[in-house]
Amino acid sequence: MPRESFAIGSVRIRPGTTREVGLPITRLVTGSEVSLPVRVVHGRHDGPTIWVTAATHGDEVVGIEAVRRVLAALDPKAFRGTLVAVPIVNVLGFTAGDRYLPDRRDLNRSFPGSARGSLAARIAHLLMAEVISRGDVGIDLHTGAFGRTNLPQIRADLDDPRTLALAQAFGAPVILHARLRDGSLRAAARERGCAVLVYEGGEAWRFDEWAIEAAVAGVRRVLAALEMTDPVDEQPPSPSLISRQSSWVRARRTGILQLDAVLGQRVEAQERLGGLSDSFGKRLRLVHAAGPGVVIGRTTAPLVNRGDALVHIAVEEDGHDV
Structure with missing residues (x-):
């Protein structure tokens, strides 16, 4: 029996296809609409649903390029399951060259959000409703804040065996046990039963190639571990250091x-x-x-x-x- 189409926003994506969707966020004073960019790879074959997000902070651009490279290599006709990718969550911050939203709120402290709240709350609510709530697994891509750089690392709840296994499959040099922060995307996703990995690597407003490559390789390894793609043809990474x-x-x-x-x-x-x-x-x-x-x-x-x-x-x- 063929898979059902994947519904998001006002569209439905057929199995074995890829489609870009713009989820309306707000309108500027000029009347122009601002949308959340989403690309869905809805595989022909059954499998889990995974979401990958980047630029929740508007100045963290490593993840944007990593998402682009991951998507470029996927064939929806051979893909098993569904990938929902959001390369720029904080669209307004990114276009303004700012880490935060125009009201100075930190989007990653505004989850799960509210349909009638502040701009940050509304964006968080939209992302939760249309993307995060659909996933079994999520990967949220970050960098160091402005003026800091991070070694590629995964931050996650290592007391959850499933999350630990996925973190080890990602293959970053370091896996760090991290407590949940109130209002964070990871905390809100965990409340909905999603296993979440937070990737940190590189510096804000830098396309650090080594951090991009580590992110791309890690996401591909997780997709393979979930049997959504064939095993990655590479030399196995060194075992991660756990802290x-x-x-x-x-x-x-x-x-x-x-x-x-x-x-x-x-x-x-x-x-x-x-x-x-x-x-x-x-x-x-x-x-x-x-x-x-x-x-x-x-x-x-x-x-x-x-x-x-x-x-x-x-x-x-x-x-x-x-």
Whole structure:
């Protein structure tokens, strides 16, 4: 028996086809309509439904390119199940060159939203109703905030066996156990029974190729693990390092930062990571690791104030890779 068509918005997508849909969000003062861009790959064969989202923060562009590359390689006639991709969730922030919405709200703290709430609440409600509620599995693609860069990593609930298995299938260098944040897309999706992976990699407003490649490879591996596509023809990635604890090394003085620590570097307690100097180069303070671990994030800012986050270090679970 052939699969049923997939309904989203006001359209239905036939099995074995791909279609782009614009879900209306709002109208600008000019009268122009702003829509949420969605592409649905509705496979000819039965399988799970997965959603992939990017640019929930308008300045996080790595995921936009990753979604494009994943979609370009999919054949709906051979695909098993359904993929719903939203490459730019925060359309207004992205077009304005801003992380947030015009009212300065953080969209990723506005879920599950409301049909009659603020602009952020309405966008969140639309995404939940039309995309998130349809999925069995979701992958939300992010980067570091402005002035920070992240090692490719998955953040997820590692106490859920299904989510852990998917995180390991993704194959990022690090898997970090992360608590749910109120108002986040991940928290709202979990409430609806969806297994969610949050990918972090690269820097805001940068097409960091290494972060894009890691995201594309990870999404493809998850699709293969769910048997939606054939197994990925590649050299298996190294086992991910699992961490349940991480912390930031913070500046103890205001100064110009010379940071030697690089992403993925293993460090020991009290290892030197860099230093702070004044404008004439006089050393003000050295920066040391508080404990052992792996560098999964770092600032890219040259000027830091006392208390600013400098280096994000994840502690290996039991001191072993898995």
